[in-house]
Amino acid sequence: xxxxxxxxxxxxxxxxxxxxxxxxxxxxxxxxxxxxxxxxxxxxxxxxxxxxxxxxxxxxxxxxxxxxxxxxxxxxxxxxxxxxxxxxxxxxxxxxxxxxxxxxxxxxxxxxxxxxxxxxxxxxxxxxxxxx
Numbered sequence: 406x407x408x409x410x411x412x413x414x415x416x417x418x419x420x421x422x423x424x425x426x427x428x429x430x431x432x433x434x435x436x437x438x439x440x441x442x443x444x445x446x447x448x449x450x451x452x453x454x455x456x457x458x459x460x461x462x463x464x465x466x467x468x469x470x471x472x473x474x475x476x477x478x479x480x481x482x483x484x485x486x487x488x489x490x491x492x493x494x495x496x497x498x499x500x501x502x503x504x505x506x507x508x509x510x511x512x513x514x515x516x517x518x519x520x521x522x523x524x525x526x527x528x529x530x531x532x533x534x535x536x537x
Contacts, residue, residue: 471496471500497511509534511526
């Protein structure tokens with residue numbers, strides 16, 4: 406009996422995975438022996454960009470994205486993870502502005518040994534619920 410794993414992709418192909426490659430995938434989340442599909446980045450790819458994007462452009466991009474997805478799927482009820490932070494609050498405000506009649510359910514989760522933002526999230530949710 407061999408201490409080896411055989412994987413079959415179809416009737417003609419048998420794969421003998423290397424235990425070191427499996428270990429790399431499970432620990433590093435990638436296999437260094439495989440050629441990456443994404444382009445290799447260097448520090449030059451992360452240089453600051455001084456281009457100023459108008460806030461209206463950003464706001465319109467988010468509005469259009471939300472509107473396109475919700476209208477295309479004919480969504481009647483939305484659940485949102487509301488942390489009490491600026492990003493989830495902003496999305497909630499934009500959803501309420503775009504779709505004043507849609508039902509929105511806000512969900513907050515407190516993780517062990519983390520900051521409890523549930524009271525802040527509850528106040529935000531109550532504020533937007535009262536606006537509908």
